[in-house]
Structures are given as structure tokens and as C-alpha cells.
Amino acid sequence: MSRWTIGEPATLEFDGVVALRVTLIAGSVSVVAGSGRPSVHVSGVEGPPLQIAHEAGMLAITHEKLVEGVLSWLRTQKASAVVTVTVPPDCPVSLNLVSAESVVTGVTAKTTVRTATGGVTLHDVIGGVEVNTVSGDVEAQGLDGRVVFVSASGELALAGGSVDRLSARSISGRISIDADLPGEGRAEIQTVTADVAVRLPEHASTRVQLSSGTGRVEAAFPELARQDRAIARTLSGTLGDGSANLTVNTISGTVTLLSRPAHDALED
Numbered sequence: 001m002s003r004w005t006i007g008e009p010a011t012l013e014f015d016g017v018v019a020l021r022v023t024l025i026a027g028s029v030s031v032v033a034g035s036g037r038p039s040v041h042v043s044g045v046e047g048p049p050l051q052i053a054h055e056a057g058m059l060a061i062t063h064e065k066l067v068e069g070v071l072s073w074l075r076t077q078k079a080s081a082v083v084t085v086t087v088p089p090d091c092p093v094s095l096n097l098v099s100a101e102s103v104v105t106g107v108t109a110k111t112t113v114r115t116a117t118g119g120v121t122l123h124d125v126i127g128g129v130e131v132n133t134v135s136g137d138v139e140a141q142g143l144d145g146r147v148v149f150v151s152a153s154g155e156l157a158l159a160g161g162s163v164d165r166l167s168a169r170s171i172s173g174r175i176s177i178d179a180d181l182p183g184e185g186r187a188e189i190q191t192v193t194a195d196v197a198v199r200l201p202e203h204a205s206t207r208v209q210l211s212s213g214t215g216r217v218e219a220a221f222p223e224l225a226r227q228d229r230a231i232a233r234t235l236s237g238t239l240g241d242g243s244a245n246l247t248v249n250t251i252s253g254t255v256t257l258l259s260r261p262a263h264d265a266l267e268d
Contacts, residue, residue, distance in 0.1 A: 005064060006042050007049035014038045018057035019092045024100040025063060025079035033089040033106035040085050047079040061085070090127075126161075135173075143179070163187065170194045178260070181206055181244035191250040198246065199258040205240030209247045210255045219257035 004012060017038040022029050027044070040052060040061065051064045063079045080100075087093070089108045097115040104111050104120075109127040113120050115136045122129060126144035133154040140147075143161040149168040155175070156168060162180045166187040175189055178199040189196055195215070200206060208224055210217050211234045217226075224237040235257070248255050 001053055001055040003054075004052045005049050006052060007045050009043050009045075011039060011041045012052065014040075014054050014059060016057050017054070017059045017087050017091055019059070019094075020085060020087050021058070021060045021094045021096075022083070022085070023060075023062040023096045024081060024083070025098045026100050027080040027082050028101040028103075029061075029095060029097070030084045030103040031093050031095075031105070031107065032084065032086050033091070033108070034086045035088075036086060038085075038087050038091075040083065042081060042083055044080075044082040046081070050081050050083070059085070059087075092127075131156075133173075137173075149175075181246065183243060185244040187244075187246045189248045191253045193252050194250065195254045195256075196248050196250060197256045197258065198248065199260050200239070200246070202259045202261055203240060204244070205242060206244040206246050207238050207242040208236060208257065210235040210257060211249050212253060212255050213251045215250060215252050215254040217255045220259040221257065224257075 020031065042050060048063045051062055053060045061083060089106060091107065092109040093104060093107055093111045095102050095113045097118045099117045101119050102113060102115065104125055105123040107125050107127055111125050111127065112130045114132045116134045118136045120131055120133065120136055120138045122140040122143060124142040128146040129143055130148040131138050132150045135153045137155045138149065140158045141160045143158065143163060146165040147163050149156050151170040151173040153172045155173045156170065157176045159178045162182050164182065164185050168175050168189045171192045172194050174195050175191060176197045177187070180201065181187055210219065211232050213232050217233045217235050219235050221239055223239055224235040227234045
């Protein structure tokens with residue numbers, strides 16, 4: 001195993017990175033997929049130095065002595081770092097963060113982000129995404145494949161791309177989706193009080209089920225049938241041949257289904 005302790009700005013390069021794991025309290029981490037040699041650029045460290053390890057292709061970055069007591073570090077001093085990592089496109093990425101901001105671009109393998117309050121930005125990540133957040137907001141563009149989002153109050157804004165499977169759950173964080181559901185794609189969205197807005201192509205082929213206990217339910221597709229009952233308000237029906245599936249359930253949030261004109265196609 002190769003190991004480095006970094007307490008000031010530095011750049012390291014590596015041969016053969018097959019997986020990345022980053023654990024940060026505060027600061028930021030940017031992960032960029034590229035064809036060049038894998039590297040780590042540290043542009044700032046405050047508090048304990050970073051510990052970087054490279055073994056059997058696994059690249060791990062964390063605060064030194066973090067495992068000895070994260071709560072003591074949080075009580076006594078700031079633990080922050082600004083890190084940029086370049087990895088091969090097919091490198092799986094795992095980020096475990098507290099308040100650190102994160103950006104992931106161009107990765108074609110699975111990307112997993114767990115954060116408390118840090119914001120998450122994803123660009124052109126097509127290998128599957130899983131994000132768990134307490135209050136950090138998530139902005140994503142050009143995703144492809146399977147997407148899982150779980151939040152307490154953090155918001156999700158997903159635009160562009162083609163999502164085969166989407167599972168989004170939130171308590172109070174708003175969910176906004178503007179993406180294609182190709183073929184037999186499936187999207188399932190559940191919230192407690194959070195509003196939900198989804199935009200589908202005007203010629204979508206999707207079975208739709210929208211439901212809110214006490215909130216409004218609106219849709220730009222006249223094919224959908226409305227049913228208002230004491231326990232829920234629903235809109236449901238089939239668009240086109242109904243090959244894909246969209247289900248939205250909320251207790252008190254508002255549900256809005258919008259139509260995207262053909263001339264307003266999503267950018268690749």
C-alpha cells in the first residue's frame with residue numbers, strides 16, 4: 001500500500017485506479033472522469049491533514065485520524081479540504097460527506113453519494129446513481145441508467161438524460177424531474193409534504209398514476225382521468241402505448257405533470 005499525509009496544497013498521480021472512496025467533513029470534492037493519468041489535486045486543507053491511500057487500485061481519501069473519533073474533531077476544530085480527483089470514466093465513485101459540496105462529471109460506473117448538508121451536483125453520469133441526503137440539495141443533468149434519491153429536506157432537480165429506473169423519496173424536499181423514460185422505463189416518486197413536478201415529452205408512451213392526499217394534482221395531458229375522493233385526489237391513465245410507467249404519491253404535496261413540446265427536446 002502507498003500512503004500519503006497531505007496538510008498543504010499538493011498534486012499526486014497514480015497508476016491504475018479502479019475505485020474511488022472519499023470521506024470529508026467540510027470543504028468540497030470534485031470528481032472528473034478523464035482519459036489521462038488518475039490524479040488527486042489538493043488545493044486547501046484546514047484542520048487535520050488528509051490521508052490518501054492507494055492499494056490494489058483502490059484510491060481512498062479521508063481526514064487523518066477520522067476513524068479515531070469524528071465527533072471529537074467536530075467539537076474541537078474544523079476539518080475541511082478542497083480536493084479535485086481525476087479518474088477513468090469506468091471507475092466506481094463513493095463519496096461520504098457531512099457538509100462538503102460535491103461535483104461528479106462524466107463517470108460511467110456507479111456513483112454513490114451520502115451527505116448530510118452538502119450540495120451535490122452531477123453532470124453526465126451514466127453508470128447509475130444513488131444519493132442519500134439529509135438537507136443537501138441535488139442538481140443533476142444528463143443522467144442515464146438507474147437513479148435512486150432519498151432525502152429528508154434536500155431538493156432534487158433532474159434535467160436531461162434518459163432514466164431507465166428512477167426511485168425518489170423525500171419528506172419535505174421538492175422533487176423536479178425533466179427527463180425521458182425510454183422503453184419500459186419506470187419512475188416512482190414518493191413524498192410526505194414535498195411538491196413534485198415532472199415533465200414528459202408531449203408524445204410520451206407512459207402509464208401514469210398521480211396521487212395526493214390533500215394537495216392539488218394537475219396535468220397537461222387531457223388523456224388522464226381525474227378522480228377526487230375524500231382520502232386522495234388522483235389523475236391516471238395511459239399516454240401512447242403505455243410502455244413506461246410513472247407513479248407519484250404524496251400525502252400533502254402538490255403534483256404537477258407538464259408536457260415538453262417536441263421542438264423543446266432535451267439536450268444530450
